[in-house]
Amino acid sequence: MDNRKLRFHWKANAFAWLLLLPSLLFLFLFTFYPIAQTVKLSLFQADLATAVPVFLGFDNYANLIGDEVFWKVMSNNLWFAIGTVPTSIVLAILMAIYCNKALRGTSLVRISFFYPTMIPMIAVANVWLFIYTPQYGLLSRLMKSIGQGDINWLGSPQYVMWAMVIMVVWKEAGYFMIFFLAGLQNIPPDLYESAQVDGVGRWTVFRKITFPLLMPTTLFVSIVALTNSFKLVDHIMIMTKGGPNNASNLLLYYIYESAFSFWDQGMASTLTVVMIGVLLLFAALNFFGLDKKIHYR
Amino acid sequence: MRLISKMSNKTIFVSLCLMLSITACSNNNTAPEEQSSAATVSPSSSAPVNEANNEEKVELTFYYPIAVGGPLTATVEGMAQEFTKQNPNITIKPVYTGSYADTAVKTQAGVQSKNPPDVAVLQSTELFSLLDMDAIIPLDDYIATEGGDTYLSDFYPAFLSNSQTGGKTYSIPFQRSTIVLYYNKDLFQAAGLDPEKAPQTWDEMKDYAKKLTKDGTWGLEIPVSGYAYWMLQTFALQNGNNLMSEDGKKVMFNTPENIEGLQYWSDLAKKDKVIPEGVTEWGTVPSDFLEGKTAMMYHTTGNLSNVKNNAKFNFGVSFLPKNKSYGSPTGGGNMYIFKDIDKKKQDAAWKFIQFMTETERAAQWSMDTGYVAVKKSAYESERMKKYTADFPAALVARDQLEYAAAELSTHNNGKVIKALSDPIQAVLTGSMTPEEALKKAQEEADKALAPFNK
Numbered sequence: 001m002d003n004r005k006l007r008f009h010w011k012a013n014a015f016a017w018l019l020l021l022p023s024l025l026f027l028f029l030f031t032f033y034p035i036a037q038t039v040k041l042s043l044f045q046a047d048l049a050t051a052v053p054v055f056l057g058f059d060n061y062a063n064l065i066g067d068e069v070f071w072k073v074m075s076n077n078l079w080f081a082i083g084t085v086p087t088s089i090v091l092a093i094l095m096a097i098y099c100n101k102a103l104r105g106t107s108l109v110r111i112s113f114f115y116p117t118m119i120p121m122i123a124v125a126n127v128w129l130f131i132y133t134p135q136y137g138l139l140s141r142l143m144k145s146i147g148q149g150d151i152n153w154l155g156s157p158q159y160v161m162w163a164m165v166i167m168v169v170w171k172e173a174g175y176f177m178i179f180f181l182a183g184l185q186n187i188p189p190d191l192y193e194s195a196q197v198d199g200v201g202r203w204t205v206f207r208k209i210t211f212p213l214l215m216p217t218t219l220f221v222s223i224v225a226l227t228n229s230f231k232l233v234d235h236i237m238i239m240t241k242g243g244p245n246n247a248s249n250l251l252l253y254y255i256y257e258s259a260f261s262f263w264d265q266g267m268a269s270t271l272t273v274v275m276i277g278v279l280l281l282f283a284a285l286n287f288f289g290l291d292k293k294i295h296y297r
Numbered sequence: 298m299r300l301i302s303k304m305s306n307k308t309i310f311v312s313l314c315l316m317l318s319i320t321a322c323s324n325n326n327t328a329p330e331e332q333s334s335a336a337t338v339s340p341s342s343s344a345p346v347n348e349a350n351n352e353e354k355v356e357l358t359f360y361y362p363i364a365v366g367g368p369l370t371a372t373v374e375g376m377a378q379e380f381t382k383q384n385p386n387i388t389i390k391p392v393y394t395g396s397y398a399d400t401a402v403k404t405q406a407g408v409q410s411k412n413p414p415d416v417a418v419l420q421s422t423e424l425f426s427l428l429d430m431d432a433i434i435p436l437d438d439y440i441a442t443e444g445g446d447t448y449l450s451d452f453y454p455a456f457l458s459n460s461q462t463g464g465k466t467y468s469i470p471f472q473r474s475t476i477v478l479y480y481n482k483d484l485f486q487a488a489g490l491d492p493e494k495a496p497q498t499w500d501e502m503k504d505y506a507k508k509l510t511k512d513g514t515w516g517l518e519i520p521v522s523g524y525a526y527w528m529l530q531t532f533a534l535q536n537g538n539n540l541m542s543e544d545g546k547k548v549m550f551n552t553p554e555n556i557e558g559l560q561y562w563s564d565l566a567k568k569d570k571v572i573p574e575g576v577t578e579w580g581t582v583p584s585d586f587l588e589g590k591t592a593m594m595y596h597t598t599g600n601l602s603n604v605k606n607n608a609k610f611n612f613g614v615s616f617l618p619k620n621k622s623y624g625s626p627t628g629g630g631n632m633y634i635f636k637d638i639d640k641k642k643q644d645a646a647w648k649f650i651q652f653m654t655e656t657e658r659a660a661q662w663s664m665d666t667g668y669v670a671v672k673k674s675a676y677e678s679e680r681m682k683k684y685t686a687d688f689p690a691a692l693v694a695r696d697q698l699e700y701a702a703a704e705l706s707t708h709n710n711g712k713v714i715k716a717l718s719d720p721i722q723a724v725l726t727g728s729m730t731p732e733e734a735l736k737k738a739q740e741e742a743d744k745a746l747a748p749f750n751k
Contacts (some may be wrong), residue, residue: 047711048429069719133581135513135575135590155521155575157726243522244576244722254378260402260710263426 041269060270083165096180125238157247183217360417362400416646422706423458441662458703468631470671482611495615506571510591516571531556534624559731598694600669616689623700716741
């Protein structure tokens, strides 16, 4: 009996592995192998000064600790995440609730909320570049019409991050809305009906029914939003090149700079490992932390 | 690109449209080209000899960037076709590769994956990086066959200075520029200034800019993002010295002269309030000028044709104002031939370079773009003489070459430039003084250069 069961398992497993093989192959080739190579290269000095990479051990990591720009970039990224993640989630929930309720022109409302997500980031960056242009940009004209002074949004270290955050929230909120919309439509209507019978207020309904039942979605979205905030780079390339004086430089752009402007492959790999570490941390938070505290049903 | 020239009346949108179309073009162009170049490298090098004309067919991949406004892809592609017409055995595949930075990335990624372009226009300052990567060949043997020093002497020495190191010549100047001062004569008149006389000295400049600054119009704009080091070089050269040694191993950022220059620049923004505060975008400065939002601008002469075609007012071009002397760094791109390719291809690439920099063609290219013709003889050609008689502004950049010097180019160039550009931005945004900034720049650059001084 045992023997037969084992053989059966072996057969079923082999079939499963066979089905998985093509994907595994690509996963290995394009994900695990490059990660391993990156980790390895992060231990080497591989830049323009060295024709053949020189083994350094953890020197690259030690150098990062003394690198002002690295810390600037990390704190920028932190502020960028704090600025974009909660805002876009709150906005997404509000939009989803509105979309869910709107009876007339539902699709129009949904499309207009989702529209920014469909535009490629490079195009978005170019449009917003125009909005933020001093003197004749849309925002400048608006400021002038209400009697405010002209601000060089992208050229001032104190405003550039805000400008980026606003743009990214505009772009991302619609995307997250889709998840919340799906979440909302999964909530059984009888809960709302009984709440209505009991005469519960709208805010209480949201607080006691809607929001708790949206928690799994919120968690999922917040992880996606957090990782996104570390992965964004295209808009910086177009709009600020990380400037002025690194005020809008983010981790991925710094990796790009190290690799393709300084040609410092070793340091770029080290930074990439740091980024993988950060992203893994978010994933771990999902799996081992918050996930257990959420009631799925 | 034709679309752009149609739209060019609405100059507010020019920079925006250009950027959008560039992204579109690069997406369309690069992917198939890269594939085809990958596919052709090995077969063509071992291809059987064509018995009909006893010469092998050669196909060259040619990377080129565009850094100024105007429909230049069409011009370059036309030139490549013309070359094939004259040399039926050599096909040029021009690949438009975006900005200078994008082109450098694509080229060097190709070099590292052992699949470089055959010939490319790259910033003249890439010299040391390309040498450190062992990516390019010296051109001295080819130059010798064209007449050696006599051949080289037709090129302007200021342009060659970024091509040469250690007694060898590694690249041929192609789309070269200097920074010039553009000014709006109508606004000069309105401010009671002589429209035929641009400011000559730093003091005059400040004075003029003050008179020209009105509500909604700046007196002067100096682009910062991407080119802060280049603009600082103007002040450094006007104050006596360049920023680096000839071998690219040392930089002299932290000198009293440079501090004075940076102080002058930041004072224009912070004290005199005649240029916008903060960091001004390279690409928006010409649109601001064309829209009359600034009365004067520092910009590359490569934009001359763009300004000429789109300005709805009278404009003038002049030398940058001087302090101790006139001065401007040169800029722009040179043509390089790559190393790990077939000898046949290298020979063909040299032929192509000769073709692209021929006297008459250099003259035409200069007229089409505003770039300085790289050869002296180009200015002696009939068409150029005719053109400059009607439009003397086209001669300003060339005449300024007498005071021009090499653009900042060192080993580890990307890092050295960032070491200088970041602190300059910090000064212009008010978080550092010029002394602090240049001291920091010097320290960072010394660190970046240390491995090359062992």
